[in-house]
Amino acid sequence: MSTEQLPMVVPAPDLPARVRIHEVGARDGLQNEKIAVPTEVKAEFIRRLADAGLTTVEATSFVHPKWVPQLADAEELFPRVRDLSGVALPVLVPNRRGLERALALGADRIAVFASATESFAKANLNRTVDESLSVFEPVVREAKDAGAHVRGYVSMCFGDPWEGAVPLHQVARVCTALRDMGCDELSLGDTIGVATPGHVQELLNLLNEEGVPTDEIGVHFHDTYGQALANTYAALEHGVTTVDASAGGLGGCPYAKSATGNLATEDLVWMLHGLGIETGVDLARLTATSVWMAAHLDRPSPSRTVRALSHKEQ
Ligand code: HMG
Numbered sequence: 001m002s003t004e005q006l007p008m009v010v011p012a013p014d015l016p017a018r019v020r021i022h023e024v025g026a027r028d029g030l031q032n033e034k035i036a037v038p039t040e041v042k043a044e045f046i047r048r049l050a051d052a053g054l055t056t057v058e059a060t061s062f063v064h065p066k067w068v069p070q071l072a073d074a075e076e077l078f079p080r081v082r083d084l085s086g087v088a089l090p091v092l093v094p095n096r097r098g099l100e101r102a103l104a105l106g107a108d109r110i111a112v113f114a115s116a117t118e119s120f121a122k123a124n125l126n127r128t129v130d131e132s133l134s135v136f137e138p139v140v141r142e143a144k145d146a147g148a149h150v151r152g153y154v155s156m157c158f159g160d161p162w163e164g165a166v167p168l169h170q171v172a173r174v175c176t177a178l179r180d181m182g183c184d185e186l187s188l189g190d191t192i193g194v195a196t197p198g199h200v201q202e203l204l205n206l207l208n209e210e211g212v213p214t215d216e217i218g219v220h221f222h223d224t225y226g227q228a229l230a231n232t233y234a235a236l237e238h239g240v241t242t243v244d245a246s247a248g249g250l251g252g253c254p255y256a257k258s259a260t261g262n263l264a265t266e267d268l269v270w271m272l273h274g275l276g277i278e279t280g281v282d283l284a285r286l287t288a289t290s291v292w293m294a295a296h297l298d299r300p301s302p303s304r305t306v307r308a309l310s311h312k313e314q
């Protein structure tokens with residue numbers, strides 16, 4: 001990679017020295033793809049992401065295959081990647097059935113996914129918010145008893161396509177419920193990408209006031225309105241060190257039509273490295289992976305950084 005393909009490093013004061021990127025390309029990135037991606041391509045995608053230096057690579061979901069057909073191959077995929085060394089491979093589970101399937105294959109990082117709004121809880125989980133929390137309670141307990149690390153996603157933290165604005169206290173209630181169950185970390189989902197930086201800071205402040213420490217909080221921004229990097233910067237200023245992103249900016253949620261791709265990992269890495277923040281990621285390898293994946297999906301990556309760094313290939 002030539003020097004013009006690396007950002008100039010100009011650190012900003014008071015930002016974290018290191019950020020852990022929680023890579024969601026193989027799960028959030030692919031779950032909405034209409035054409036089935038072959039299992040071996042998914043496995044190779046995960047291997048390449050790990051090879052690019054990503055240490056947390058969300059692998060798949062053990063959800064109902066009819067609800068997310070693209071991830072119906074979780075049983076075939078997970079064994080192909082589970083022995084990758086030095087990489088945590090979280091998987092999503094919506095209920096006990098999902099947990100059983102995941103544990104049977106040796107998964108040791110589990111994510112449950114709740115919603116701050118009733119409309120999305122119904123659309124995504126076929127349950128009310130409280131019913132879904134009741135489903136998660138034994139799932140989290142059993143996962144912890146099995147020695148797994150548990151992440152609790154909360155979707156629609158900043159806005160909902162059916163309900164509009166989402167009161168912050170509603171988000172905080174679901175966050176604290178998941179934490180009280182024993183979740184090790186939370187991920188604040190801006191499922192439809194409507195958040196802006198002040199909103200992010202306000203939610204983080206409220207969560208701290210409610211007793212949730214910043215080091216247990218990750219942020220999960222979709223980039224629908226082009227705000228994901230600005231929102232990430234606001235979270236970094238608050239001290240957040242876990243940021244979700246999707247290689248190449250792949251993504252969307254099948255049960256929230258207005259959701260587009262996640263924050264692109266390459267765009268995130270460009271900014272973090274420019275700020276002198278360590279990620280452990282090799283940007284050239286990661287970009288090559290997204291170009292490779294874009295060829296499989298037969299369309300160019302929406303990531304600005306991938307396009308800039310690979311203009312000759314795409
Ligand atoms: P349901 O229809 O209410 O399920 O769906 P049920 O509990 O009534 O069970 C019906 C049948 O499904 C039963 O089979 C169950 O065994 C079976 P039967 O007895 O009739 O033969 N079943 C399962 N089979 C396999 N694996 C399972 C499973 N569970 C039940 N895990 C359910 C409820 C939760 C299952 C369904 O709504 C579902 O799978 N939803 C998943 C939706 C999803 O994956 N959405 C995308 C991920 S969330 C996201 O993208 C947001 C995020 O990125 C953050 C953000 O951006 O905000 C995380």
Ligand code: MG
Nearest residue numbers: 028189191253
């Ligand atoms: Mg998402």
